Amino acid sequence: MPKNKQDLLQGTLDLLILRILLSGARHGYDIAKRIQMVSDNVIQVGQGSLYPSLHRLERRGYIKAKWDISETGRRAKFYLLTPEGKTKASVEKNRWLEFTSAVNLILKNG
Amino acid sequence: MPKNKQDLLQGTLDLLILRILLSGARHGYDIAKRIQMVSDNVIQVGQGSLYPSLHRLERRGYIKAKWDISETGRRAKFYLLTPEGKTKASVEKNRWLEFTSAVNLILKNG
DNA sequence: CGGCATACCTCGAATGTCGACATATTATAT
DNA sequence: ATATAATATGTCGACATTCGAGGTATGCCG
Numbered sequence: 719m720p721k722n723k724q725d726l727l728q729g730t731l732d733l734l735i736l737r738i739l740l741s742g743a744r745h746g747y748d749i750a751k752r753i754q755m756v757s758d759n760v761i762q763v764g765q766g767s768l769y770p771s772l773h774r775l776e777r778r779g780y781i782k783a784k785w786d787i788s789e790t791g792r793r794a795k796f797y798l799l800t801p802e803g804k805t806k807a808s809v810e811k812n813r814w815l816e817f818t819s820a821v822n823l824i825l826k827n828g
Numbered sequence: 829m830p831k832n833k834q835d836l837l838q839g840t841l842d843l844l845i846l847r848i849l850l851s852g853a854r855h856g857y858d859i860a861k862r863i864q865m866v867s868d869n870v871i872q873v874g875q876g877s878l879y880p881s882l883h884r885l886e887r888r889g890y891i892k893a894k895w896d897i898s899e900t901g902r903r904a905k906f907y908l909l910t911p912e913g914k915t916k917a918s919v920e921k922n923r924w925l926e927f928t929s930a931v932n933l934i935l936k937n938g
Numbered sequence: 939c940g941g942c943a944t945a946c947c948t949c950g951a952a953t954g955t956c957g958a959c960a961t962a963t964t965a966t967a968t
Numbered sequence: 969a970t971a972t973a974a975t976a977t978g979t980c981g982a983c984a985t986t987c988g989a990g991g992t993a994t995g996c997c998g
Contacts, residue, residue, distance in 0.1 A: 747975065876988060943997105
């Protein structure tokens with residue numbers, strides 16, 4: 719059970735990043751801000767979670783990085799999904815839905 | 829991201845146990861079987877996760893144990909919720925719902 | 939008697955999250 | 969001019985949790 723409000727990613731951060739990248743390439747800082755915005759500030763990804771997750775996904779071949787210039791004119795590492803990453807985004811979404819349905823069953827019929 | 833099918837409790841095991849115990853006292857082995865049954869075999873709790881979780885919850889004052897005789901006539905440790913445990917079961921359910929709603933927003937509008 | 943289900947438990951490996959820290963550039967405010 | 973905030977990347981060690989594997993013991997059924 720997570721202790722504080724932030725400690726609730728619970729292994730879903732990689733999934734969140736993959737889903738965010740489905741709509742196009744983004745750099746790390748932007749991904750974190752988008753997660754926060756789309757989730758209505760419920761989910762806040764710290765940098766100590768974000769960058770390890772990105773490197774993990776890259777190491778496993780689900781995303782690829784290339785340096786470019788951000789909207790604000792700075793250098794930034796843009797990540798995009800590989801074909802394997804697109805598949806993974808779909809598979810993990812289904813796993814998430816199956817798992818949360820199962821948990822919800824227990825919440826109701828515990 | 830969880831590697832294998834079992835590796836998906838992701839910090840929700842304590843919540844599941846608290847919710848199961850809302851319907852009355854149960855012993856560990858029984859809790860695990862009930863989680864598996866109610867979740868339609870999607871969630872399977874290994875003993876290496878189950879017992880540490882129970883001891884954790886007891887140490888934190890959310891459940892209390894007493895030895896008794898199980899349905900099959902054997903000695904077993906029955907756990908029941910403390911008042912704090914009941915509160916916790918409710919609070920953590922709300923946290924879970926808020927969190928999964930946020931994740932689902934990202935899955936849809938990523 | 940042997941195997942399976944019941945019922946408890948511990949241990950170490952692996953993984954992931956977190957806050958804190960470090961670095962550099964640019965924009966804005968004083 | 970100078971400080972400070974936002975942008976942007978990254979590492980590090982502490983901490984918690986999950987997992988499989990292993991251990992113990994009892995009782996039932998064939």
